Amino acid sequence: MVALPPAGRRLFEKGRRLGLHNLVEVGKVCYVLAVWRQRDEGRKLISPQDLISRSPCTSASRYHSRPKVNQVPTKVALNRTSLYLHCMSTKVVQGSRRYGYEECKATADWLLDQAPVRPLVGIVCGSGLGGLADMLKDQKIFNYGDIPNFPKSTVHGHAGRLVFGTLKGKPCVCMQGRFHLYEGYPIQKITMPMRIFKLMGVKTVILTNAAGGLNQDYKVGDVMIIKDHINMPGFAGINPLSGPNEESFGTRFPCMSDAYDRKLQQLAQEVGAELGYSDFLREGVYCVLGGPSFETIAECRMLTRLGADAVGMSTVHEVIVARHCGMQVFALSLITNQAVMDYDSHEKANHEEVLQTGEQRSLQLVKLVSTMVARLDVASDYTNGEAHHC
Numbered sequence: 001m002v003a004l005p006p007a008g009r010r011l012f013e014k015g016r017r018l019g020l021h022n023l024v025e026v027g028k029v030c031y032v033l034a035v036w037r038q039r040d041e042g043r044k045l046i047s048p049q050d051l052i053s054r055s056p057c058t059s060a061s062r063y064h065s066r067p068k069v070n071q072v073p074t075k076v077a078l079n080r081t082s083l084y085l086h087c088m089s090t091k092v093v094q095g096s097r098r099y100g101y102e103e104c105k106a107t108a109d110w111l112l113d114q115a116p117v118r119p120l121v122g123i124v125c126g127s128g129l130g131g132l133a134d135m136l137k138d139q140k141i142f143n144y145g146d147i148p149n150f151p152k153s154t155v156h157g158h159a160g161r162l163v164f165g166t167l168k169g170k171p172c173v174c175m176q177g178r179f180h181l182y183e184g185y186p187i188q189k190i191t192m193p194m195r196i197f198k199l200m201g202v203k204t205v206i207l208t209n210a211a212g213g214l215n216q217d218y219k220v221g222d223v224m225i226i227k228d229h230i231n232m233p234g235f236a237g238i239n240p241l242s243g244p245n246e247e248s249f250g251t252r253f254p255c256m257s258d259a260y261d262r263k264l265q266q267l268a269q270e271v272g273a274e275l276g277y278s279d280f281l282r283e284g285v286y287c288v289l290g291g292p293s294f295e296t297i298a299e300c301r302m303l304t305r306l307g308a309d310a311v312g313m314s315t316v317h318e319v320i321v322a323r324h325c326g327m328q329v330f331a332l333s334l335i336t337n338q339a340v341m342d343y344d345s346h347e348k349a350n351h352e353e354v355l356q357t358g359e360q361r362s363l364q365l366v367k368l369v370s371t372m373v374a375r376l377d378v379a380s381d382y383t384n385g386e387a388h389h390c
């Protein structure tokens with residue numbers, strides 16, 4: 001065993017504590033930590049691409065005569081001469097920079113390398129609303145479990161697949177399944193896909209969710225255009241932007257009074273009216289709670305008094321992160337159940353009813369969203385028009 005410099009030794013030990021006994025065989029390696037011997041270089045965390053482009057004669061690249069971009073060296077030799085390399089799982093990296101730019105970039109690059117299109121529109125499917133992804137043409141599907149750094153879906157009704165394709169000619173990416181606080185993931189992790197969307201070139205994010213109707217005028221099956229939100233966990237300091245600000249994504253103190261794009265709300269109203277959906281199309285305020293327990297009667301009454309029209313366990317965290325990095329946001333709630341407000345009621349909120357309502361309204365939601373996407377005025381930063389296709 002060669003003598004490692006202290007920084008390298010600490011990382012090596014940390015990797016072992018995390019169970020990475022054979023670093024050489026860590027499959028989902030996304031980062032390479034290069035510890036340079038030269039004092040003035042210090043410690044550097046670099047992406048595989050950087051490593052490959054910057055140091056063509058490292059032991060890693062020598063081992064794999066010419067590693068492809070995004071192909072992380074699977075075997076790393078340690079040598080005394082100039083460079084010590086360690087392949088680390090993101091677990092190790094998390095300790096210093098949690099779900100930051102580098103991890104998001106590595107995942108975005110990994111996806112773009114294989115995706116058929118550079119998406120301009122990102123869609124998130126709520127509980128039971130995964131059918132939205134089926135409308136994409138020329139699909140390329142990634143299971144979440146195969147995507148570096150991506151969490152896995154654990155909730156019934158969230159398939160756990162990222163689907164690329166085109167919708168009415170617009171390049172899209174669709175999350176067939178999202179992540180929730182109650183699944184036990186850190187809030188930064190559940191919102192990470194928004195930053196990955198951004199880095200892939202997404203301009204507009206369309207989020208859908210299943211929600212309980214608090215507004216007494218709402219009926220099961222109504223579709224609510226979200227015009228504003230109440231971030232209940234945020235009141236307790238649970239906000240995806242807590243911690244050091246990632247300046248490369250956005251400002252420390254992002255504005256939220258314009259979170260939901262007004263023009264897109266208008267477009268949804270117009271499209272809804274044209275499709276004959278006005279009877280069940282609403283506009284209101286969505287309140288997020290942590291879940292997974294549904295609300296008590298007293299909680300529902302309180303939320304109504306606070307001005308919420310619908311309650312759920314998602315979306316708001318994603319919206320905050322999407323707005324922080326400058327994407328345009330539109331969101332819809334499908335009212336899958338009536339929140340129970342009355343002690344005489346025998347109704348009980350349950351996930352089966354949520355999924356069932358999703359299925360029943362699926363067609364109309366698909367039509368509404370796809371017609372909106374067809375009319376979206378999105379343009380790519382990737383200059384010439386053809387660049388949407390990779």
Ligand SMILES: O=P(O)(O)O[C@H]1O[C@H](CO)[C@@H](O)[C@H]1O
Pocket residue numbers: 125126127128155178180208209210211291312313314315350351354
């Ligand atoms: O918000 P989505 O993901 O649509 O799911 C909603 O439905 C589930 C409860 O039935 C909760 O996860 C709630 O947040």
Ligand SMILES: Nc1nc2[nH]cnc2c(=O)[nH]1
Pocket residue numbers: 210211212213289291293294295311312313336337338339349354
């Ligand atoms: N918190 C919450 N989430 C939901 N998702 C679908 N229905 C509900 C509900 O009634 N309450």
